[in-house]
Amino acid sequence: MSALKVVNLEKELGVQKSLILKKINFEVNEGEFVSLTGKSGSGKSTLLYVLSTLDWPTRGQVFYGDHDVQSLSSKELHSLRNENIGFVFQFHYLLPELTALENVLMPARKAGILEEKIPFAQNLLELVGLGERMDFLPRELSGGQSQRVSIARSLIMNPKFLFADEPTGSLDSANSKLILDIFKEINQDYQTTIIMVTHDADLAQATDRQIHLVDGTLDSMKF
Ligand SMILES: Nc1ncnc2c1ncn2[C@@H]1O[C@H](COP(=O)(O)OP(=O)(O)OP(=O)(O)O)[C@@H](O)[C@H]1O
Numbered sequence: 001m002s003a004l005k006v007v008n009l010e011k012e013l014g015v016q017k018s019l020i021l022k023k024i025n026f027e028v029n030e031g032e033f034v035s036l037t038g039k040s041g042s043g044k045s046t047l048l049y050v051l052s053t054l055d056w057p058t059r060g061q062v063f064y065g066d067h068d069v070q071s072l073s074s075k076e077l078h079s080l081r082n083e084n085i086g087f088v089f090q091f092h093y094l095l096p097e098l099t100a101l102e103n104v105l106m107p108a109r110k111a112g113i114l115e116e117k118i119p120f121a122q123n124l125l126e127l128v129g130l131g132e133r134m135d136f137l138p139r140e141l142s143g144g145q146s147q148r149v150s151i152a153r154s155l156i157m158n159p160k161f162l163f164a165d166e167p168t169g170s171l172d173s174a175n176s177k178l179i180l181d182i183f184k185e186i187n188q189d190y191q192t193t194i195i196m197v198t199h200d201a202d203l204a205q206a207t208d209r210q211i212h213l214v215d216g217t218l219d220s221m222k223f
C-alpha cells in the first residue's frame with residue numbers, strides 16, 4: 001500500500017475559480033524522497049498544500065494509507081497533522097524571541113511533551129550542524145542556519161511525512177547542498193517520506209524521483 005496517494009485531484013482557486021491542478025494521479029511509497037518540480041506558476045505550492053492537508057482538493061481525493069483525508073473527523077485530522085506531518089517553508093518563520101532550541105521545541109510544547117523532547121531537540125540541532133548555537137536567537141543566526149533550525153523543528157514530533165516548499169529557495173548553493181544532505185540523512189535514518197518542491201535541477205536530480213508539473217498537470221515524460 002502506498003503511503004500517500006492522490007486520485008483525480010483537482011484544485012480551483014480564486015474568484016474566477018481557475019483550474020490550477022488538473023486530474024492529478026500519483027502515489028508515493030513509504031520512505032521515498034520525491035521532488036516536485038515545474039516552472040513558476042505550474043502549481044507546485046498548491047499541490048504541496050493539498051497533499052499536506054493545509055488545503056483541500058476541489059475534486060478528487062488524497063489518501064494517507066487507506067484513509068481519505070476528507071473522511072477524517074477534525075480530531076483525526078488534527079492528530080494526523082500534529083503527529084505525522086512536518087513542514088518546512090521557503091522562509092523559516094522562527095519566533096524571534098525564542099532561542100534555536102526553544103524554537104525547535106515549540107511543537108512539543110504545544111503537544112504538552114516539552115520536557116521529554118529536550119534531548120531529541122538537542123540531537124536534531126546537532127544533526128543540522130548547530131550543536132554550538134542552541135542558545136542563539138534567530139537574529140544571531142544566518143539565513144542558512146535559521147533554515148536548519150526550522151528543519152529541526154519540523155522533525156521534533158518524528159513525522160512520517162515531511163513536506164518542504166523550496167526549503168533552499170533563499171540559500172546559496174553550499175547551504176542548499178547542506179540542506180539536501182540533511183534531508184537525505186533524515187530520509188535514511190528515520191524512513192521519513194519527503195516531498196520537496198524545488199526549482200533547482202541539481203537538487204531534484206539527487207532525489208529518488210521527480211514529479212514534474214506543467215501548467216497544473218503531471219508531465220508524463222518525466223513521471
Ligand atoms: N489564491 C489564489 N487565487 C487565485 N489563483 C491562485 C491563488 N494561489 C495561486 N494561484 C495561481 O495558481 C497557479 C499556481 O500557483 P502556485 O503557487 O501553486 O505555483 P508554483 O508552481 O508554486 O510557483 P512558484 O515556483 O512561483 O512558487 C498560479 O498561476 C497562481 O497565480
Ligand SMILES: [Mg+2]
Binds near residue numbers: 044045046
Ligand atoms: Mg510555489
